[in-house]
Amino acid sequence: QGQLVESGGGLVQAGGSLRVSCAASGRTFSTYAMAWFRQAPAKEREFVAATNWNGVSTKYSDSVMGRFTISRDNAKNTVYLQMNRLKPEDTAVYYCAATPLSGRFYTKPADYSYWGQGTQVTVSS
16 A cells, blocks of 8 residues: 655745655555645645656646646655745645546546645745
């Protein structure tokens, strides 16, 4: 069974930067597409960014395009989300997810088989 563990969340001021990481273990995720989702209180979990198996192709939600960057290091079995120019509305629990599905980018939580426990990101105004 595979496991995903997020880290790197915290409190940051608006306009600041933060990088969250997702370490995979228990199986090789190098052939899996990886993604980041987030969930704010009383809101549904929403897609943030995704990368294909080798990191060459990426997709972002409109709300984070140009500010966030997803990347992966398959040698370290780790996925990253670099978040710049953070806004208070970025405040949420950020989740890492993996899917064996390929051919296109998947943006619905139901398409992902593996999930981390989440890491809190809070952006103060």
